[in-house]
Amino acid sequence: MDYPKSVPSVGLVNGKFVNEDVIAGLPGSLIPATWGNSVTDELLNVVKSAGLEPSETDATQVLQAVKKLSQAGEDKHASDLGAANLYMANYAPAITALKDGLALRFTAGNANTGASTFAPNGLLPKPLVNLALSALRPAEIVGGSVCAVVYSAALDSWVLVYASGGIALSGRLLGVKTFTASGTYVPAVGMKNVLVKMVGGGGGSAGIPATGSNQISVSGGGASGGYAEAWLDSAAIGSSQTITIGSAGASGPIAEGNGGSAGSGGTSSFGSLVSAPGGGGGNGVALLALPGFGLYTGGFPNQAPSGGNIVSTAGAAGSPGICVNGSVLAGHGASSPLGSGGYGSSALSVAAAPGSGYGSGAGGIGNSVNRPGRQGGAGGPGAVIIYEYA
Template identity: 75%
Template structure:
C-alpha cells in the first residue's frame, strides 16, 4: 500500500497529493481509478475479515474491524511446523525480530519429551522454559496443545505460560501423596519439586502395677516423634525413593516400660526419629510426693531444608499423698497427645493423628495392674508441584 508514485501524470508533490492552485496556475493531483479501487479493496478486506458487512453509511467499520481482529489475535497464532522438542511456527505478518514481552501462540504438533526450543518464522531457536525458568520436563506439552509463550530478553528464552492438556503451569499442585505405611514413591509425570513432610512415630505409655491399700501407681505420657519439612527438586529425588513410616510406640504391658516410636524417612534424604516411650518406675506409698517422668523426646530430624525439629517430651505424672494425675502424651505438628488418665479411667488414652505420644495411666489403692497406651504412628506426606 503506497501512493501511486509510478504514474507520472498523477501530479504528486514531494510524494503526496496536492490541491489545485488557481492563483498560481498549478493543477491539483489526480487519483487514478486503479489506485483508488485498490485502496478501497484493501480497506474492505479488513472489514470483511472481521465478519462485518460493508456499509457506505457507517464510518466506524474499519475501527471496529481492527479492534475485533486484535482481540482474536489471528496474527499471533500459527500451527507448529517443527518436531518434538523443536517447535516452530510461521506467523502472518512474519515475526522478523524478538522483542521483550512478545506474546505468541501455537498449536503443538507433538508432545515434548524433554528440554525444548521454539522459533517463529525461521528465527534462531531459543530455549522454551517453564515459569520457574527451568528446562521443560516430559509431557509439559502434548500433541494438540494450544500453547502460549512469552519472550524474555533477560533469559533469552521463551516462557511457556500455558499449554492446554499439559503440565505447563509452573508451581501448580499436581497431587498430594500420603504414606501411612512404608512403600516406594514414584514421582508423577511433570513433577518438578516436592514439599515433603516426614513425621516419626509417637512413644507409648508404660503399664502400671498392682496397688495395695496405701499405694498408688501412675506413669508419664509418651513423647512425640520428630518432624521434618523439605523442598526437594526432581533431580534430587530421581526415579523413585523408598518411604519408611515409623510405627507408633507399643503400649507398655502391666508394670513395664512402653515402646518408642519408629523412624520415618524419605529415602536417605530426610529422616525423622520416633519419640521415646515412658518408663515404669514403680508404685508410691502414702504419705509421699512422687514425680513419674514421661517419655524422652526424639533426637532432631535430619536432611530437611525448611524445618528440622525434635519431638516433645511426654508430660510427667504426679502424685501428692494419694492425689494422682498421669502425664499427657507429647503433641506433634500433626497430632494431639493422649490425655493423662485419672484413677477413674480404665484405659490409657492413645496418641491421635500422626506422631503424638500416648497418655499415661494412674491407679488408686487396691487396683490391679493395667497396660499403658500406644503412640500414634508416623506419616510421610508429599506435595507434588509442576
Template identity: 70%
Template sequence: MDYPKSVPSAGLVNGKFVNEDVVGGLPGSLIPATWGNGVTDELLNVVKSVGLAPSEADATQLLQAIKKLSQAGEDKHAADVGAANLYMANYLPVITTLKDGLALRFTAANANTAASTFAPNGLVPKPLVSLALSALRPAEIVAGSVCSVVFSAALDSWVLVYASGGNANGGRLLGVRTFAASGMYVPTVGMRNVLVKIVGGGGGSAGAVSTGASQYSLSGGGGSGSYAEAWLSSDIVGASQVVTVGLGGTAGAPTSGGGVGGTSSLGSLVSAPGGQASPWLTWLPANATGLCVGGQGGDVASGGNIVNTAGAAGAPGISVNGSTLAGNGASSPLGSGGKGYAMPGSGYGSGGGGMAIGPNLAGRSGAAGAPGVVIIYEYA
C-alpha cells in the same frame, strides 16, 4: 504504499499533494489513475479479507475489517506443524526476527513428553520454559492445547504463559499424598515442587506394677516424635524416594517401660526421629512423694528447610502422700498426646498416656504412642 513520487506529472510539493493556487498561478496536484486504483485496491483487500462485500454506501467497512482482524489475531495464532517436544508454527505476516516480549499463540498437535522447543516460521528453535523458568516437564502441553508463549531475550527462550488442558499453571496443587505406612513415593507427572511434612512415631508409656496394701504405682507419658517441614524441587526429589513411617512405641507391660517411637523419613532428604518411652518405676509407699518422669521427645529432625524441631517430653506421673496422677503423653504438631490412665496417643507422632493405680490392684499396662506419618503436597 506511498505517494506517486515516481510520476512527475502528479505535481507533488515536498512529496505531498497540494491544492491549486489560483492567485499565485500554481496548478494543483494530479492523482494518477494507477496510484488511485492501487490505494483503493489495498483498502478493498482488507475489507474482503474478513468476508465483507465492498459497498460504496458503507463508510465503516474498513473499520469493521480492522476490528475483525484484530479479534481473530491472524498474525498471532497458528496451528502447530512440528512434532512432540518440537513445536513449530507459520504466521502471517512472516516472523523474521525474535524480539523481546513477542507474544504468540499456537494450537499444539502433540503432547510434550520432556523438555521442549518452539520455532515460528522456520527460525532457530528456542527452549520452552515454564512460569518457574524451568524446562517443561511431561504433560504440561497436551494435544489440542491452545498455548500462549512470550519470547524473553534475556533467557533466549519462550516462556509458556498458558496451555489449556495441561499442567502448565505454575504453583497449582496437584494433590496430597499421605503415607501412614512405609512405601515408595513416585511423583505425579507434572510435579515441580513438594511440601513435605514428617513426624516420627510417638513413645509408649510404661506400665504400673501390681500393688499391695498401702502401695501405689504410676508412670509418666511417652514423648512425641520430632517434626520437620521441607520445600523440595523435583530435581532434588528425583524419580522416586523410599518413604519410611516410624511405628508408635509399644505399651509397656506392668513390669516394663514402653517402646521407643520409630523414625520417619523421605529417603535421605528429611528425617524425624521418634519419641522416647517413659521409664518404669516400682511401687511407692502411701506416705511417699514421688515423681516418675515422662519419656523424652525425639531428637531434632534433620533436612527440613522450613522447620526442624525436637519432640516434646511426656508429662511426669506424680504421687503425693497417696494421691497419684498419671502423666499425659506429649502432643505433636499432628496429634494429641494420650491422657493419663493409659490412653493411647491420637493422630500422628503423639505419646501414649501413663498409668496410675492404688493399693491392692493388679498391674496395668501403659499405652502405645501414635505412629508417625509422611505427608507430601505436590505442586505443578
C-alpha cells in the same frame, strides 16, 4: 500500496499529489483510474475480511474492520506443525524477524516431554522457558492446548506465559501424598519442589504392677516423636525416594513388683534427606508404700530431626505420674503437631489411652490399693506428608 510513481505525467511533486496552482500556472496532479481502483480494492479487502458488507454511506467501515480483526487476533494465532518438544507454526503475514516482546499464540499438536523449542515461519528454533525462566518440564504443554508465548531478546528465548490444560503456572499445588506406611515416593509429572512434613512414632507408656493393701503404682505418659518440615527441589529428590514410617512405641507390659518399660517410637524418614526420630517410652515403675509421695517421669524425647530446613524440633516429654498420700494422677502422653497425646488413666478398670493421631505419646496409667497389674498404652505411629508443587 504506494503513490503512482511509475505512471507517466501523473504530476507528483516530491512523490506526492499536489493541487493545481492557477496563479503560478502549475497543473495539479492526476489520479489514474488504475491507482484509484487499486486503493479502493485494498480498503474493500480489509472491510470484507472482517465479514462486513461494503457500504457507500458508511465512512467508518475500515475502522470497524481493523478493530474486529485485531480482536480476532487471526494474524497472531496458528496451528502447530511440529512434533513433541519441537513446536513450529506459520503465521500470515509471515514473521520474518524476532523482536523483543513479540507475542504469538499456537495450538499445540503434542504434549511436551521435556525441554522444548519454538520456531515461527521457519525461523531458527529458540528455547521455550516457563515463567520461572527455566527449561520446560514434562506436561507443561499438553496436546490440543492453546499456548501464548512472548519472545525475550535478553534471554533469546520464548517465554511460555500461558498453556491451557498444562502445568506451566509456576508454584501451583499439584497434589498431596500422605504416607502412613513405609513405601516409595515417585514425584508427579511436572513436580519442581516439595514441602515435606514428617513426625516420628510416639513413645508408649509403662505398665504398672499389682498393688497390695498399702501400695499404689502410677506411670507417666510417652514422649512425642520429633517433627520436621523441609522444602526440597526436584534435583535433590531425583526419580524416587524411600519413605520410612516410624513405628508406634510399644505398650509396657505388666510385671511383678515393677511395671514393664514401654517401647520408643521409630524414626520416620524421606530417603536420606530428612528424618525425624521417635519419642521415648516410659520407664518401668516400682510400687510405692503408703503413705508417701512419688513422681514418676514419662518418656523423654530423642535427638532432634535432621534435614528440616523450615522446622526441626525434638518431641516433647510425656507428663509425669504423681502420687500424694495415696491419691494418684497418671501422666498424659505428649502431643505432636499431627496428633494428640493419650490422656492419663487413673480411673479403675480403664485401659491406658494410646496416642491419638500421628507421632503422639501414650497416656500413663495409675492404680490405687489392691488392684491388679495393668498394661501401658502404645504411642501413635509416625507419618510423612508430601505437598508437590509445579
